[in-house]
Amino acid sequence: MGPGPSEVHPEVLEVMSKPLVGHLDPAFIEIMDEVQELLRYAFQTANEWTIPVSGTGSAAMEAAIGNVVVPGDTVLVPGNGYFGERMAQMAERAGGDVSVIEGRWGEPIDIDTLQTAVDETDPDVVCLVHAETSTGVLQHDLAKAADIVHENGGLLIVDCVTSLGGVELRVDEWGIDVAYSGPQKCLSCPPGASPLTLNDRAMEKIEAREEPMRCWYLDLQLIADYWGSDRSYHHTAPITNVYAIREALRLVAEEGLEARWDRHEQIASSLVEQLEALGLDTYVSSEDWLPTLTTIQVPDSVDDNAVIEQLRTSAGIEIAGGLGSMAGEIWRIGCMGHSAREENISLLVDAMASSLEDQGFEPMVD
Ligand SMILES: Cc1ncc(COP(=O)(O)O)c(C=O)c1O
Incomplete structure (x- = not known):
């Protein structure tokens, strides 16, 4: 969690224990087609260019930014x-001229601030x-943000x-x-x-590049040989991971996206209510709260790491502390996918209550 x-x-x-077929085997090519179709459903897009990038989320991030940002482009990134x-x-490594959209950690980027930043910098990306x-x-307001851009x-x-598969997302x-x-x-999974998806406008920009993307492995013009209509070799696909993501996406489709978004919201709301009943406070306001990842303020008298360790060793539950400048300030509790179940919330809240008691935490009573 x-x-x-x-x-x-x-x-x-x-499915990850199934025997491997080759990455060009007709049976695998069918699986590739299915993965692409299921990904389109999860992203709510008709984009032809919808693929699983070989690597972790940062590889998909680098494939997106590294291909779309052309050297000399003005790029805006969020500062929150x-x-x-x-x-x-x-974006800097891709040769972009980067400016930060002013923002505070714990709050979304304000849409008027985005408008001002766009007016001032005239960004390409x-x-x-x-x-x-x-x-x-x-x-919030990704549709408005897209209009401004x-x-x-x-x-x-x-x-x-x-957010993919956990909160409402409608790419097209x-x-x-x-x-x-x-x-x-x-x-x-x-x-x-x-997962990565790009619309025709983005792909046209990539295809018109005068200078190829700087990283060979993530160059979408080359990956097109494999994930495009040719299905010819670019690199060996991580076969087992592709089996895995197909099954994970099939489960998303079986549950239905809307039902899945509702489940995340309901289970995570129950988590927040129960933690607040223990006397804890959320870090983010309810309007900006992300159901898939709840952040809780660490009370002054409590050692955040001691609680994390106690949950791990005595209850077998993983939660995390703050990242970067938030270290020591918050706990981060995930409510994602198969973990987003009521029984997990109960186990977590019970373990948290006993750990806080061991730390001598006394909630303020209103
Ligand atoms: C919002 C966000 N972007 C990008 C990443 C990078 O993904 P990965 O760690 O899988 O490379 C993460 C990882 O936690 C993330 O939470």
Whole structure:
């Protein structure tokens, strides 16, 4: 129940023990087609260019940013969390001229601030994080953000690592040009094959590049040989991870996206209510709260690491502390995919209550 990986679904684990076929075997090519179709459903897109990138979420992030950002491009990145900082680093390495959209950790990027930043910098590419795993903040208004970016002629890249399959995400309806994710969060699948989708505008920009992307392995113009219609060799696909993501996505489709978004919201709301009943406070306001990752303020009298360790050793439950500048300030509790179940919440809340008691924490009574 940390910020990921979440508990892998048993049916996903089972398919990972199946014998390998070759990455060009007709049977595997059928599996590739199915994965692409299921990914389109999960992203709510008709984008032809929808693939699992071989590697973790950062590989999908680098494939998105490294291909779309052309040297000399002006790029805007969000200044409200750890993963926005990573986007900035990648955009700089891709040769972008990067500016940060002013933002505070614990809050989403304000849409008027985005408008001002776009007016001031005239960006070719704007990056946003839908679900900021470092703070537990949900970025609202992605459709409005896309309008602002498009009116100015740019492309919008959105990090959906902690939202895909867990909170409402509609790539086509909202006008997102490029979105990527990771399988180990709300899809409850091991890391290794990471979802990426790009619309025609983004692909046209990539195809028109005068200078190839700097990384051979993640160059989408080359990967097109394998994941495009040719199905010819570029690199050996991580076969087992592709089996796994197909099964994980099949489970998403079986449950239905809307039902899955509702389940995450319900289970995570129950988590928040029960933790508040213990006298704890959430770090993020209820309007900006991200159901898949709840952040809780560490009370002054409590040692955050001692609680994390006690949960791990005495109850077998993983939660995490704050990332980057949030270390020591918050706990991060995931409610993702197969982990998002009422029985897990009860176990966690009981273990948390006894650990807080051991620490001598006395909740303030209103
Ligand atoms: C929002 C976000 N973006 C990107 C990443 C990077 O993914 P990975 O660690 O799988 O490379 C993560 C990982 O937690 C994340 O939470």
